[in-house]
Amino acid sequence: MSHASGEPCLLAMDGGGSKTLLVLIDRRGTVLDVRRGGGTNPFDRPNWREEMAGLLADLPRGIVAAGFGMAGYGGSPAVSAGQEGMLAEWGRCPYVVRNDVDIACVGAFGGGEGILLLAGTGSMVWAADPDGHALRVGGWGNLFGDEGSAFWIGREALGTLTRALDGREPEAVSFIEPFCRFMGFPDDPGAIDSALLDWYGGLRHARSAVAELTRGVESLAAAGNGPARRIVEQAAAHLAGHVDAARRRLQRPALPWCEAGGAFRNASLRRAVIALCGAPVAPLLPPVGGAALLAARRAGGDPDAAWIAGLATGLTDAGLFGPASS
Structure with missing residues (x-):
């Protein structure tokens, strides 16, 4: 899918820690172009500028407004200033920049009230009430928080493993064999220590690698493993x-x-x-749809429920929303 004409269009970007998505849409909400790149979180992606520059290069004429969701934005003043500086240098059109969880909340509730609970590599809530008040809960990163996230689950799994190996948590001994099997470690108990340290020493991006371990915890929890179920229950709490x-x-x-x-x-x-x-509500739009909604408003539009529904259909057809995007 590509768009090379100069017809008026909107740019929407969802820049997360693991991946970044850029979408061009026309004013009716039709998807014109899709670009994908690596993570652009300045806190753990030293090359975030290069990733963004690649996505923003060679864009067509006719972009009238843009909405950017950027991981880490609005927290550290220094980081936010760096992100704003890069967008100012780009300067192709009027734009809005928000935290990536903020745009996810805007998309999920169509700009209305609600709580967006993000549990990915990190964890965070963005909430808005009917009066327009917004707040953030969590989002402190893996050093200070990220409780309940995929990273937290993976770290708890590693801690449970090492405590069980040491005998500090004898009730978790049933976790050792199946979790080591998931990690591809040898069956010999005497070789687990060195295998674990070799795994640790070979990590290229520790945060992502630890977060991936949640798949093993889920598998064991589904099979009834007690220690794995406790990790999941603690994460949910x-x-x-x-x-x-x-x-x-x-x-x-x-x-x-x-x-x-x-x-x-x-x-x-x-x-x-x-x-x-309680039961969650279904999102109206994905995060990149929230960025598109902000871009439409920045362009002077007043997107209504029909526009949002049309955009949702377009993003679904493009494989960016609903079952096709999972």
Whole structure:
């Protein structure tokens, strides 16, 4: 799919920690072009500028407004200034820049009220009430937080493994053999220590690699492994705490919530969070759709429910929303 004409169009970008998606749409919400790149989170992607520059290169004429969702934006003033500086240098058109979880919330609720609970490599809530008040809960990164995230689950799995190997957590001994099998470690108990340290020493991007371990925890939890189930239950309690905090702070105990992020592919985790928070609502748009909605407004438009539904259909047909995008 490509778009080379100069007809008026909108640019939407969802820049996350693991991947970045850029979409061009026309004013009716029809998808014209799709570009994909690597992660652009300045906190753990030293080459984020190069990734963004590659996606923004050789764009067609006719872009009238843009919406950017950028990981890490709005937290550190220095990081945000760097992101704003790059966009100012690009300067092709009027634009809006928000945190990537903010645009996910805008997309999920069509710019209306609700709580977006993100559980991907990291964890975070973005919430908005009917009066336009917005707040963030979590999003502190793996050093300070990210409780309940895929990274947190993977780190807890490694901690459970090492404590069981040491004998510090004898009740978790049933975790050793199946989790080591998932990691491809030898069956010989005496060789596990060196295999684990070799794995650790060979990591290129530790945060992503640890987050990937959630797949093993999910598999073991689904099979009834007790230690794995405890990790999932603890992760769900942390994520539910994010939602509870947002509802309390906004004084809206029934504020609806919506899920986002790869950690929710863990069926056990999803069920446990629903048991604590109630059933989530279905998102109206994916995160990049939230960026498109902001771009449409920046261009002077007033997107209504029909426009949002049309955009959702276009993004679904392009494989960017719904079952085709999973």
